Amino acid sequence: MQIDLLSPASFAAGQPHDQYRWLRENAPVHWCDEPNGRGFWAVTRHADVWAVDRDFQAFSSEPTIMIPDPAPGQGQGFGPYKMMLMMDPPEHTGFRKLIRQEFTLPAARLREDRIKALARQIVDGVIETGQCDFVADVAGEMPSFVIAELMGLPLEDGRELYKLTETIHTAPETLPPGAGGAAVAKMFEYGSGVIAEKRARPGDDLASRLLACEVEGRKLEDMEFLLFFLLLVDAGGDTTRNLLSGGLLALMQHPGQLAWLLADLDARLPVAREELLRWTSPVIYMRRTARYDVELAGQQIRAGDKVVMYFGAANRDPAVFAVPEALDLAREPNPHIAFGTGPHGCLGQHIARIEIDAMLREVLTRMTSFQLAAPPEWLASNFISGPKSMPVRFKAR
Numbered sequence: 001m002q003i004d005l006l007s008p009a010s011f012a013a014g015q016p017h018d019q020y021r022w023l024r025e026n027a028p029v030h031w032c033d034e035p036n037g038r039g040f041w042a043v044t045r046h047a048d049v050w051a052v053d054r055d056f057q058a059f060s061s062e063p064t065i066m067i068p069d070p071a072p073g074q075g076q077g078f079g080p081y082k083m084m085l086m087m088d089p090p091e092h093t094g095f096r097k098l099i100r101q102e103f104t105l106p107a108a109r110l111r112e113d114r115i116k117a118l119a120r121q122i123v124d125g126v127i128e129t130g131q132c133d134f135v136a137d138v139a140g141e142m143p144s145f146v147i148a149e150l151m152g153l154p155l156e157d158g159r160e161l162y163k164l165t166e167t168i169h170t171a172p173e174t175l176p177p178g179a180g181g182a183a184v185a186k187m188f189e190y191g192s193g194v195i196a197e198k199r200a201r202p203g204d205d206l207a208s209r210l211l212a213c214e215v216e217g218r219k220l221e222d223m224e225f226l227l228f229f230l231l232l233v234d235a236g237g238d239t240t241r242n243l244l245s246g247g248l249l250a251l252m253q254h255p256g257q258l259a260w261l262l263a264d265l266d267a268r269l270p271v272a273r274e275e276l277l278r279w280t281s282p283v284i285y286m287r288r289t290a291r292y293d294v295e296l297a298g299q300q301i302r303a304g305d306k307v308v309m310y311f312g313a314a315n316r317d318p319a320v321f322a323v324p325e326a327l328d329l330a331r332e333p334n335p336h337i338a339f340g341t342g343p344h345g346c347l348g349q350h351i352a353r354i355e356i357d358a359m360l361r362e363v364l365t366r367m368t369s370f371q372l373a374a375p376p377e378w379l380a381s382n383f384i385s386g387p388k389s390m391p392v393r394f395k396a397r
């Protein structure tokens with residue numbers, strides 16, 4: 001089996017489940033060479049991914065959670081500043097505490113009515129047309145609107161910011177030179193405007209609260225705010241979008257499962273949504289770096305080695321999921337790891353679940369007879385998985 005977990009080509013039509021299967025069965029902690037780096041261990045079994053994600057003592061999120069190392073002496077590329085996603089406890093704990101309250105289940109539920117109204121508005125926008133690009137016109141709208149509302153920004157700006165995150169997540173070799181860096185710069189430029197605006201006229205929103213709060217007895221510096229801003233816009237954007245588009249594609253490809261879901265949508269959606277998360281696993285991997293020599297599933301890992309957790313592979317591990325290659329919307333229990341686990345486990349997961357349910361309920365109750373109008377085009381990325389565009393035809397119910 002040819003194993004290549006770096007080439008965007010391996011991810012050009014979804015995740016490489018045949019490679020994942022071979023790795024889980026034959027080399028669950030597998031050494032992969034890297035053309036421009038020191039190489040990395042690919043971890044593909046559920047139990048091992050779970051163990052690595054929780055063991056922050058042995059497996060650090062610094063200097064980065066992406067496979068390529070930052071340039072020497074560059075830190076994370078933001079001077080002395082770090083993004084929360086790439087910090088370890090206890091530093092990480094202090095930063096996560098600043099925004100944790102905004103993302104609890106009760107806090108997410110308070111947003112539910114508004115999120116449902118946004119879902120209605122999004123479907124209103126396409127329902128008469130009979131055809132749309134489901135990714136851009138439906139799935140992508142939801143997370144970009146929700147993040148804009150969380151931050152107290154105009155919905156239209158959320159849409160622009162979200163386009164930037166897509167560029168940031170696209171494999172650099174498939175973009176014009178410098179496009180990724182330019183997208184980050186634009187995000188910071190916009191974020192600087194938010195700082196000025198929210199300092200002058202604070203509102204009842206997360207951006208204003210972040211600017212007012214204190215860490216270690218002082219206010220956040222501008223760059224610390226900007227890195228939070230980038231993380232939040234980035235983390236909640238094409239992940240949720242890809243779940244929605246990839247989820248609808250899975251339903252179109254499994255009409256029997258869709259019929260089962262529609263027979264009692266309200267009761268079945270919460271269980272079905274977890275299976276769609278397992279099935280699509282929008283975040284392909286997170287990287288850690290071994291802090292000291294350690295053994296993992298019988299494999300000796302050396303201090304400094306990169307250890308990469310493949311969530312989509314773990315989510316099809318037959319040791320945990322019966323008939324993992326089958327989409328089974330009634331699957332219960334469903335201990336998937338699409339949101340990660342441990343100290344960095346997805347902070348936005350309660351909001352994401354509310355967004356997914358609201359959008360799928362709206363789409364499935366108002367639209368029917370979905371058909372692909374052209375083959376979906378997949379995002380060229382070995383980090384985030386999902387269709388980049390998916391033209392569909394449908395009828396209004």
Ligand code: HEM
Nearest residue numbers: 085235236239240243283339340341344345346347348352
């Ligand atoms: C289907 C949608 C989503 C998926 C699949 C997803 C997945 C993930 C994963 C795998 C991680 C890393 C976990 C780890 O390292 O163990 C993560 C972290 C994170 N996610 Fe999500 N996410 C989604 C939606 C969201 C949304 C809507 C938001 C916010 C509005 C969000 C905010 C975050 C943040 C802030 C982190 C970093 C947490 C930390 O470093 O402590 N995510 N997410």
